[in-house]
Amino acid sequence: MEIDGDADEGRRKIDWAREHTPILARIRERYTEEKPLDGVVIGMAMHVEAKTAVLAELLAEGGAEVGITGCNPLSTHDDVSAALDAVDGVHSYARHGVDRDGYYEALDAVIEHEPDVTVDDGGDLIFRIHEEYPELLDGIAGGCEETTTGVHRLRAMDDDDALRYPVFAVNDTPMKRQFDNVHGTGESSLSSIAMTTNLLFAGKTVVVGGYGHCGRGVAKKADGLGADVTVAEVDPRRALEAHMEGYDVAPMNEAVEDADFIITTTGNRDVVTREAFESMNDGVVLANAGHFDVEINLEQLSEYAVAERDVRDGIREYETPDGRRVNVLAEGRLVNLATPVSLGHPAEVMDQSFGVQALCVERVLDADLAEGVHEVPDGIDRRVAEIKLDALGVEIDELTDEQRDYISSWQHGT
Template sequence: MNYGIKDIKLAEKGKDRIEWSENQMPVLLAIRKKFTEKRPLKEIKIAACLHVTTETANLVRNLKAGGAEVSLCASNPLSTQDDVAASLVKDYGIPVFAIKGEDKDVYYQHINQVLNYRPNITMDDGADLVSTVHSQKKELIKEIIAGTEETTTGVIRLRSMEKNKALKYPIIAVNDAQTKYLFDNRYGTGQSTLDGLLRATNILVAGKKFVICGYGWCARGLAMRANGMGAQVIITEIDPIKALEAVMDGYQVMPIKEAAKIGDIFITLTGDINVISEEEFPLMKDGVILANSGHFNVEINIRALENLAVSKKKIREYIEEYILKSSKKINLLAEGRLLNLSAAEGHPASVMDMSFANQALSVEYLVKEGKTLSKKVYSVPGDIDKEIARLKLESMGIKIDKLTEEQERYLSSWKVGT
């Protein structure tokens, strides 16, 4: 079996961690049981470009249990857990191409190695796999039934491709499932981003002016957690509705140039480019901390920061200190890459349980229905979304009510009024 990982000797540690995560993923385990019995993915080749974590390992195990031939590469150069990659290769027979800290050339080399397996389904987190197929590996398109996309940034890219008629096969936007974005984005990102911040810096959050750029679901979760730890939360936004919501949630809202002058910690979660730009760096406090939890390392203009700095040094494993001409120090975490996966372990397994259940069931759906779909970006079918919520509640020992026949009749009637 071909693979590209850091060290196969790390497999034992990785397997223990994969099994620990498995214990927190009851929905995925229920789907694995069904997949093992019915083998709905038999003879299907899946190329997956995802964060190589313990939770992803359990998703990949599900796909293999369903009969698929799966190959995996990283969707971010700093998010790979090398022990997990080793275990997937040694213990589960999955070809993995991912090394934590790989440079851009190796990153795309690994994407191409996964695509060399000539997939029928692509599984993406950020759309780098899909974009590589469409730009460099067009000959594979005729063999691809459909694909899935995990995250907001990837969905934005894919909808742009659809709008420009560049998308050549259907994609399910897993990120649009309610059992994904309402939980993974909000509760997962909120907790794991703070986890990454604390591991990287060991700072006290209480009392700090904590600037969050954006107020989508991920940012909402982070704001909630930072506020709970005693931070003074400041939101920057470009959308008036989201900005108004942030105000109503009790946070300060202001333009980034105003926030730059007073913030102690800045974390970007927008999916856009140069959210913190060359103009803001000179305005910032000495010793300010900058980080990003959006998918790509473009939200902080690192090139501009490099140009403004007279020197740079690594002062902790995930902190680079930039010194400007004014002697002001600016601390950048994790090279501006995903903080929660670079400096920490990513989302807790119990929330990824729902996200990856969406992935698994969406792939099953695409194998059955993909050839009938148009070259568009689709939402996860509603019955899949509700089934995942039902399974999650069941695993938590929680029961809910059902409509009576009278209530169903009332909701379907227009005649009954005051």
């Protein structure tokens, strides 16, 4: 499969990311020497851009054969994919802007390598194997899932006894969720929106759909830029948390009446629908920072609109019957990865998540795990944090023996 991209430019992007991923650099030292993945075939379906390429190269440097494709039709950087395909041991099938058939053809190309381990972002590779290639399931040692939506899907699959091999829920471990989801999603989403629209956040009203870790990050960063933030939630505890952290809280269909920006972060469908479109401000900007392109119901918006046009790269304007303009970014896909200027999460954040991914690939090969979803071992998560602190030159205290005894015993009292 030929990739139309400048491999030299992609190489420069990957090299820059490598310079800012000290956790992966530390793991690379050991992988290069020990080759712990020698002979292992790894299938990956992730956002193919510079940071992901650093992870794929690392796995290959550890001895693995890697087949990789995208997990979103608009998030692939073709130059990075071309550069990655030129790396010994890596086969990249990711191309930007493919249609549905092209997307699944690329997944099939990865699966044809008959992976021993899968590394997923959203679960499509895992589900494709289960649905179309069940004969390969017995040969797969396990997998890793990167994102909230994928973990939700896998847990539902596990509940139905349909998941046929063990998968680490990388998304749910602290070194991923507390940094990647909060700071990565928050900063990269707002940066992408600002670059795509060339509009200001300060003094504007930003409505955030969902107050999980991603929503918390978007709200925090928008507030820091001087925006007034309103949170729409369905969980009473998260809504109360948002309220007590100083944000307005309102149902989505009410919140949109004052919104300048609406950013969804739920991973669920139909967060913004026809009723909301009917009461939005003229010129409102809609963006999805969740996962799949179902959070903003674009079918309903298109049916409601009397005209549509592309007003700027990555921005589709819908004109309503009463003349208002509703602007949707990146076709409702992940705004931090699917706009023409998007770069995804900062390298320092993905360094942590991908450090966990690399060590979990090793663990799933060595451990005798049952089918189903598994938490990332705490030792892996802590080790990644220790490497990061060391790289930053940050020192911390250690518990004394007496303190360890105290907190581990039930016998100490007043």
